Amino acid sequence: MTVDLTQFHEAFFEESFEALDAMEAALLKLDVGAPEPELINTIFRVAHSIKGGSATFGFSEIASFTHSLETLLDELRSGTMPVTPEVSDLLLKSVDVLRAMLRAMQATRPIDAQRVSDLQFDLEVVIARKNAPLAAPAREAPATPCAADETPPVWQVRFRPYRELLARGNDPLRLFRELGGLAEVRVQIDAQNLPPLADIQPQDCHLAWTLEVAGRISEEEIRQVFDWAEGDC
Structure with missing residues (x-):
């Protein structure tokens, strides 16, 4: 017996688009430097839900991207990483990329793999450098020959x-x-x-x-x- 998954796919897409709208609204309310925990929880739940649904239906590209996004959001949720302007910008870009991926999947078109890969790369970099020490303020010093090289x-x-x-x-x-x-x-x-x-x-x-x-x-x-x-x- 063959099961037609079309209606389930459509329900997933519809729910995901609505969830992304909620995620975007929460991001726009997010106060960089002093974020409300409940807003971060809302954003995290959206990413977690989309990751689970996409994995269930075999949309591996979406599942992979949202896994990286969810990892970053988990760091924010636990308080081990601050919400900076860079992080906020990456999260908003992630909403746009996820919308584009979902629309492509819904229309059975290829996704923009380069765009997805570039942003996922940036998410992973932010996660990987979380524990990097902050650089000390630079002091003026006499020029050193060939230092620029x-x-x-x-x-x-x-x-x-x-x-x-x-x-x-x-x-x-x-x-x-x-x-x-x-x-x-x-x-x-x-x-x-x-x-x-x-x-x-x-x-x-x-x-x-x-x-x-x-x-x-x-x-x-x-x-x-x-x-x-x-x-x-």
């Missing part, structure tokens, strides 16, 4: 852990945060090996990441961060 190196790190990474107690996000405390980090997710939803086990890791690490940091320091996952990647 001393560009910090940029390392590219490819992190493709074994499937058992999570089951062994390792958390990629914790590694990225630690690295973000040492240098500026940009994170790109690779979900090409993600299996069908029905085959996913919560303890398995199917993702890979490419990190660009910029700053006065050595290869040895980068390797030391990933020593936590030695044997799992």
